[in-house]
Amino acid sequence: MHYSGFRVLAEALRGGKGWRPFWRKAAPASEYDAIVIGGGGHGLATAYYLAREHGLARVAVLEKGWVGSGNVGRNTTIVRATYMIPGNQEFYSASLKMWETLAQDLNFNLMYSPRGLLQLFHSDGQRDAFARRGNAMLLQGDDAVLLDREGLRRLVPYLDYAQTRYPVHGALLHPRGGTVRHDAVAWAYARAADARGVDIIENCEVTGFDIAQGRVTGVQTTRGGIAAPRIGMAVAGRSGQLAARAGFRLPVESHILQAFVTEGLKPFIHHVISYGMGHFYISQSDKGGLVFGGDIDFYPSYAQRGNLPMAEHVMEAAMTLMPAIGRARVLRGWGGIMDMTPDGSPIIDHAPVAGLFLNTGWNYGGFKAIPASGLAFAHLIATGAPHALARRFRLDRFASGAVIDEEGTGATHHLH
Amino acid sequence: MRLTCPLCGARDRREFTWIGAASLLGRPAPGGDFVGWAHLRENPAGPLDELWLHNAGCGALLRGARDTVTHATAPLTLAGGAR
Numbered sequence: 001m002h003y004s005g006f007r008v009l010a011e012a013l014r015g016g017k018g019w020r021p022f023w024r025k026a027a028p029a030s031e032y033d034a035i036v037i038g039g040g041g042h043g044l045a046t047a048y049y050l051a052r053e054h055g056l057a058r059v060a061v062l063e064k065g066w067v068g069s070g071n072v073g074r075n076t077t078i079v080r081a082t083y084m085i086p087g088n089q090e091f092y093s094a095s096l097k098m099w100e101t102l103a104q105d106l107n108f109n110l111m112y113s114p115r116g117l118l119q120l121f122h123s124d125g126q127r128d129a130f131a132r133r134g135n136a137m138l139l140q141g142d143d144a145v146l147l148d149r150e151g152l153r154r155l156v157p158y159l160d161y162a163q164t165r166y167p168v169h170g171a172l173l174h175p176r177g178g179t180v181r182h183d184a185v186a187w188a189y190a191r192a193a194d195a196r197g198v199d200i201i202e203n204c205e206v207t208g209f210d211i212a213q214g215r216v217t218g219v220q221t222t223r224g225g226i227a228a229p230r231i232g233m234a235v236a237g238r239s240g241q242l243a244a245r246a247g248f249r250l251p252v253e254s255h256i257l258q259a260f261v262t263e264g265l266k267p268f269i270h271h272v273i274s275y276g277m278g279h280f281y282i283s284q285s286d287k288g289g290l291v292f293g294g295d296i297d298f299y300p301s302y303a304q305r306g307n308l309p310m311a312e313h314v315m316e317a318a319m320t321l322m323p324a325i326g327r328a329r330v331l332r333g334w335g336g337i338m339d340m341t342p343d344g345s346p347i348i349d350h351a352p353v354a355g356l357f358l359n360t361g362w363n364y365g366g367f368k369a370i371p372a373s374g375l376a377f378a379h380l381i382a383t384g385a386p387h388a389l390a391r392r393f394r395l396d397r398f399a400s401g402a403v404i405d406e407e408g409t410g411a412t413h414h415l416h
Numbered sequence: 417m418r419l420t421c422p423l424c425g426a427r428d429r430r431e432f433t434w435i436g437a438a439s440l441l442g443r444p445a446p447g448g449d450f451v452g453w454a455h456l457r458e459n460p461a462g463p464l465d466e467l468w469l470h471n472a473g474c475g476a477l478l479r480g481a482r483d484t485v486t487h488a489t490a491p492l493t494l495a496g497g498a499r
Contacts, residue, residue: 240459251455254484299434302461302485307417309430342455398455411454414434 003107022187023067023194028201028226032058034381035219035228037206037242039063041072041182041367042359043234044189044200045374046381051196053375054382059198060228061190062221064205068186071236071366074304074336076259076291078272078283079368080117080177082144084136087392087404088345093140094389095372099180102371108188110180111286117177117272118147118156120321122166126276130172137174145173156271158324166277166320177272179283185370209246209356216246216355232357232381234373237302237337239360248352250360251342251398253413255296256335257364258306260314262328264288273321280317290328292318296338296364298414306335338364344416345404348376349386349395357381358395363416420491423474435467438479441495461485467495 001007001020011018033056036043043061050056063069081096083089103110121127127146134144148170153161161168190200201223208220210227218227235242243250265288274281279295294314297306311333319326341347341361346369351358359377362369376390386393397403398411409415417429437457444453458464463481470476480492 238461240457241461244458244460249452249456249458251457252459253457254459254461299466299482300459300464300484301487303487307429307487309428399451413457 003109022191023200026060026199026201028060028062028204028221028223029058029199031227032060032199033228034059034230034232035226036061036232036234037219038070038234038236039067039190039200039202040070040234040236041185041189041370042236042362042373042377043232044186044193045370046232046234046359046377047198047200048189048193048196049375049378050382051193051198053378056382057197059193060226061193061198061200062204062206062219062226063200063202064222066202067190067200068183071336072186072370073183074259074334075182075367076281076283076293077179077182077285077367078117078177078281079180080174080272081140081142082117082119082133082137082172082174082177083406084133085404085406088406089136089140091372091376091389091393092368093142095369096142096176098371098375099368100176102188106188106192108184108191110184110188112178112180113286114176114178115271115283117174117274118152118171119174119274120152120171120276121169122276123169127169134172143175145175147171147173156273158268159322160320163320179272179285181286182367189374206242207245209353211246211353214354216353230355230357230381232359232377233351234359234377236360236362236366237339239339239358243351246351246353246356250358251347251395251413252339252361253300254302255299255338255340255414256301256303256306257293257296257338258310258314258333258335259291259293260311260330260333261285262290262325262330265290265328275317275321278313278317278320280314280321282318282322289331290325296340296414300414301335302337304335304337306333338362340413340416342398342411342413343403343405344407344409346373346393347395348373348380348390348393350380351395417487417489419468419478419480419489421470421473421476421478422491422493423476424470427470427473431470431472432468432478433471435469435477438465438467438495440467468492
């Protein structure tokens, strides 16, 4: 079914009787050409591009819960291309370009909103670092504008410019950065993949792998065994557990990242703003709620909920930066499980077991990577060779030393 | 979350800094698997034997198990053993 304004009108006239579910409730077949484990953004995008770009006829997505129940529904919906290190730079740049046309591509309203991303700086040194980052972004072909204090004040007059502890000196503006409706991304990819014949199998947890002579031949699931010569893992924070079931370890620690939403307010934050002192970023959703978050809790956790110290830290940072929101009531807080790697960059590569492929280590930047990640991972699964965009996201880079350490914090998974 | 230091008693989590899994203490001999030791992780969903530094308290490096699913903690012990 093609969605359009005319379709909405036509369905309104006949009582909505023509609407159909976005995807079939598929039951697992006994065998597929390829299986993607994980029905989140990355997994569904991978399945879609496997069908569209590589013509694989029999593809299944196995999701242990329901589509969109993992990190694709637990993030703060920000998309941007503000990276500086080769490897990340071209990848996230390509991903942002894909976001710009994705709604048309998938025929689904993703509420894509390139509202501009402001990264504040608070010292001369930080300004220099952002000038350098902005130049790197310009060289990559993306956009960046270095704003001084007055230029920033014209855009966002409501920050506390009078405070002297962390004075706001200006910001790096990334005009094409913004937000996308996260649930819609999962639904749109699921619908588009389903339309190309992909079986999306929910409530189907992978409990083990069938491995013969070092090569994977299928998976064991809560809905029975399924055979496939090529199997991709795109399970975000659960990568370590799934790798353990296949008998190997990953350079991944699972940490908890919290986010919060306030009650709906009239529109007044028209950008995505990230604070340069303390880890805090905020945007306003189309519903009016302020969506904000901070850093990880700094200890491994699978709890999908955080502890009070980081929640307090985030609120304190918010009050330091924009006291105007002090009386907004927080409606919800939640945690997502982040797969943190030693250099803060992802892995899209062969697993140590032949026929098994890894898409992991997205730290807390996985959402904006979804389109390019799906494209690159599908290429790897279908051809066995890395996509040009993701050729540096190797598993063995920690042994070879070719790490992509955007923050320069070294082999400490939880400090990126 | 509160952690129990063997020297100071039960204290707020803010007093401690998470250092890593206790397997970090098993540094390999020269020529050993340094890549695995530095980078690869067991990353269990369940009890994790780990290290905490009581940096806003007594300064001791402590060791103990914590459940990564429930955040339930056991009393910590001195990572270097009692003197």
